[in-house]
Amino acid sequence: MPRARPLALFAVIAALATGCVATQNVRISCVPREVEVYVDGRQLEGNEVALRTDRAHKIYAKGPGYEPRLVVVEPEMDENGRAAFREDDLCVRVVPVGMGRELEVEVERGAGSEAPTSR
Numbered sequence: 844m845p846r847a848r849p850l851a852l853f854a855v856i857a858a859l860a861t862g863c864v865a866t867q868n869v870r871i872s873c874v875p876r877e878v879e880v881y882v883d884g885r886q887l888e889g890n891e892v893a894l895r896t897d898r899a900h901k902i903y904a905k906g907p908g909y910e911p912r913l914v915v916v917e918p919e920m921d922e923n924g925r926a927a928f929r930e931d932d933l934c935v936r937v938v939p940v941g942m943g944r945e946l947e948v949e950v951e952r953g954a955g956s957e958a959p960t961s962r
Contacts, residue, residue: 865925866893869916870932871902878906878937896926902935909937 870891873880880887881903882894894900896918905911914935918926 865896865927867896867918867928868892868931869894869928872932872934873904873906874934874936875906875909878904878909880904880935894928896928902933904935904937906937908940910940910942912937 868891871880871882871887872890881901882892883900884903894916899915899917902914902916903911904914912935914933916928916933918928921927
């Protein structure tokens with residue numbers, strides 16, 4: 844029985860540590876809408892996902908007739924010193940195959956953005 848106590852304490856500490864990871868809901872849309880979107884290797888069902896704010900995430904978009912795109916989003920420190928994603932809305936644009944463009948990703952942040960940024 845003395846061994847069960849340290850194992851139980853370890854399990855409680857592990858549960859508390861994993862439960863403290865903050866997440867942020869981010870809405871992801873693609874233009875055009877018929878492309879499939881994957882977040883960290885898992886297909887996105889719907890258009891919203893809870894992203895952990897303690898690490899970067901990979902967003903991959905692909906569809907028939909379109910160049911596949913990979914976007915990496917990274918959290919930033921907010922004014923309170925907490926990690927957070929800058930915007931709650933993310934638009935990933937894909938281009939048709941054969942447009943002659945280099946591999947480029949355009950990301951629009953938020954609904955009120957004036958111009959997309961390239962990464």
